[in-house]
Amino acid sequence: MENHPGRTVDYSKTTITELMIPSYANFGGKIHGGILLSLIDKVAYACASKHAGNYCVTVSVDGVEFLQPVEVGDLVSLHASVNFVGNTSLVIGIKVIAENVKRGSVKHTNTSYVTMVAKGDDDKLATVPPLILDKTVEVRRFYEAMTRKELNKSFNKRMDETKMNLDVDEAIKLLGSQRCKIDLD
Secondary structure, rough: OOOOOOEHHHOOOOOEEEEEOOHEEEEOOOOOOOHHHHHHHHHHHHHHHHOOOOOEEEEEEEEOOOOOOOOOEEEEEEEEEEEEEEEEEEEEEEEEEEOOOOOOOOEEEEEEEEEEEEEEEOOOOOOOOOOOOOOOOHHHHHHHHHHHHHHHHHHHHHHHHHOOOOHHHHHHHHHHHHOOOOOOO
């Protein structure tokens, strides 16, 4: 894979469309978020595996925000494309669209970013082909994914430092104005 010339974003673009049926609904009558997360993972796998030419596994799901509810009877389309590649990892951007065919309405319900890693037949990490960016929007998405990755690393490092240096008495004071009750023995 080291000398692979690369693959374009268009090469692995993947769309999955599924009808939202009553058994997918939650107690509020809307489509359960877990159903949508499962579909997001499925389309991310298909897109990443196509680009990588290998089996891919999910490392993380970033930016899951349900913007609008999805209704029973909607046709949900999940549009996935490779936004970034590292050595063995890929970031897949997914846009979720719900279409009510009776009303003729279309709404954007979610955008998510899924990080996947490629695995070879030996179950070891596999190098992925470079990503050929031939559109301005693809350059922007690659840069945004790279920046998001750096920000997440910085955030995780800061959280680790916070855990290691936590002053419980100071934390208790800061939590005094929050909606929690502290009952330590």
